[in-house]
Amino acid sequence: GQPSTKYKRVLLKISGEALMGDQGFGLHPPTVERIAREVKSVHDMGVEICMVIGGGNIFRGLQGSAQGMERTTADYMGMLATVMNALGMQAALEALGLHTRVISAITMNEVAEPYIRRRAVRHLEKGRIVIFAAGTGNPYFTTDTAATLRANEMNCEAIFMGKNGVDGVYDKDPKVHPDARRYDHITYTEVLSKNLRVMDASAIALARDNRLPLIVFPLDAPGGFRSVLAGEGTYTLVN
Numbered sequence: 001g002q003p004s005t006k007y008k009r010v011l012l013k014i015s016g017e018a019l020m021g022d023q024g025f026g027l028h029p030p031t032v033e034r035i036a037r038e039v040k041s042v043h044d045m046g047v048e049i050c051m052v053i054g055g056g057n058i059f060r061g062l063q064g065s066a067q068g069m070e071r072t073t074a075d076y077m078g079m080l081a082t083v084m085n086a087l088g089m090q091a092a093l094e095a096l097g098l099h100t101r102v103i104s105a106i107t108m109n110e111v112a113e114p115y116i117r118r119r120a121v122r123h124l125e126k127g128r129i130v131i132f133a134a135g136t137g138n139p140y141f142t143t144d145t146a147a148t149l150r151a152n153e154m155n156c157e158a159i160f161m162g163k164n165g166v167d168g169v170y171d172k173d174p175k176v177h178p179d180a181r182r183y184d185h186i187t188y189t190e191v192l193s194k195n196l197r198v199m200d201a202s203a204i205a206l207a208r209d210n211r212l213p214l215i216v217f218p219l220d221a222p223g224g225f226r227s228v229l230a231g232e233g234t235y236t237l238v239n
């Protein structure tokens with residue numbers, strides 16, 4: 001039987017780097033497949049899932065602008081990187097027999113559907129996995145803001161932020177400080193006042209103002225996504 005969950009509709013946010021495995025760049029097919037299986041196992045529980053994937057494994061706007069490129073151009077390149085990641089994830093999900101749609105905030109009708117809120121909701125109701133690509137469609141934002149925006153628009157009950165190498169939010173960087181302590185629960189206001197790097201400040205404000213919970217959990221443990229949905233394992237709840 002399936003483990004039970006109280007969640008009906010969630011948004012999974014992963015960074016672009018989550019797809020690159022040990023390669024240091026781009027998409028690592030076995031890693032993408034592994035994450036696709038995690039998504040399938042939660043879909044099999046009857047949960048409606050939408051996803052936002054970052055682009056940092058291919059291009060980051062800040063990197064480009066640090067090298068002298070105009071910031072907005074660099075940000076558009078970053079958004080296009082997220083489209084490539086979305087297509088890679090779509091292919092992996094469909095190889096597992098799932099129905100998916102990539103919806104892009106920048107229209108490119110040959111590649112992805114345009115973002116129309118009601119249509120996206122309908123896809124979720126029909127059990128399709130919706131991958132939101134191209135972030136918010138605007139420069140100067142991040143895919144964390146896109147995740148918060150879409151989760152609000154889709155009426156998701158929570159954002160699940162899957163992390164590699166870390167199992168939640170710590171009071172300081174656990175990779176640097178062995179005495180760092182993980183929070184089971186922390187408020188958005190505390191995250192902001194303690195300047196903890198969970199999401200950028202605009203994403204946090206958007207989540208806090210709309211009472212959207214965030215669950216930071218480890219995505220490298222097999223079955224991690226499924227167990228956190230069932231309320232098991234280690235994670236940090238931010239609300």
Ligand code: UDP
Binds near residue numbers: 014077141
């Ligand atoms: N980006 C943007 N607007 C958005 C979302 C993303 O301009 O709404 C650009 C930005 O340049 C960013 C890049 O896309 O650096 C990749 O996204 P992000 O850094 O959030 O990816 P992650 O760190 O999650 O892999």
